[in-house]
Amino acid sequence: ETAEKLTGLNISSWSDDLVVQFVAKLDAAKDYVDTFSPEPPPKPSEANPPSPRLDPSQACLALTVEGNNEQRIFELIDELSPNGTVLENMLNSTLEQVGKGLDEKEKTAVLYRIIRRHIFGKQS
Numbered sequence: 001e002t003a004e005k006l007t008g009l010n011i012s013s014w015s016d017d018l019v020v021q022f023v024a025k026l027d028a029a030k031d032y033v034d035t036f037s038p039e040p041p042p043k044p045s046e047a048n049p050p051s052p053r054l055d056p057s058q059a060c061l062a063l064t065v066e067g068n069n070e071q072r073i074f075e076l077i078d079e080l081s082p083n084g085t086v087l088e089n090m091l092n093s094t095l096e097q098v099g100k101g102l103d104e105k106e107k108t109a110v111l112y113r114i115i116r117r118h119i120f121g122k123q124s
Contacts, residue, residue: 038104061119063112072119 003022004011014022052060052073062071080088099107116122 061115063116063120065116070120074119 009018052071054060054073057076058073059076060071060073062069064070095107095111102110
């Protein structure tokens with residue numbers, strides 16, 4: 001059924017050559033997906049402000065959107081509360097399950113919107 005939807009041809013009308021070609025195309029697509037690695041993020045330019053000096057217990061998130069640089073320094077904690085653990089597990093599980101159906105650009109855009117809203121207090 002899936003092969004028919006992908007090709008638009010009824011399976012009963014397929015020749016042996018078409019079956020071999022289809023399998024080869026599926027294998028090539030699988031290899032592409034299995035070996036895909038996104039481009040590394042661009043290196044920070046000289047125009048970006050220097051990173052702030054942080055304590056070992058701190059972290060910094062920075063966003064540059066439409067020429068505006070924003071930074072948020074926050075305290076790291078070693079252990080999460082039970083509610084924090086549940087939230088982390090739910091987010092990871094959702095990203096792993098739903099994220100499988102998204103390409104890297106869309107998944108990154110979703111994470112960006114979440115960070116922008118919940119860390120920087122901005123609506124997308």
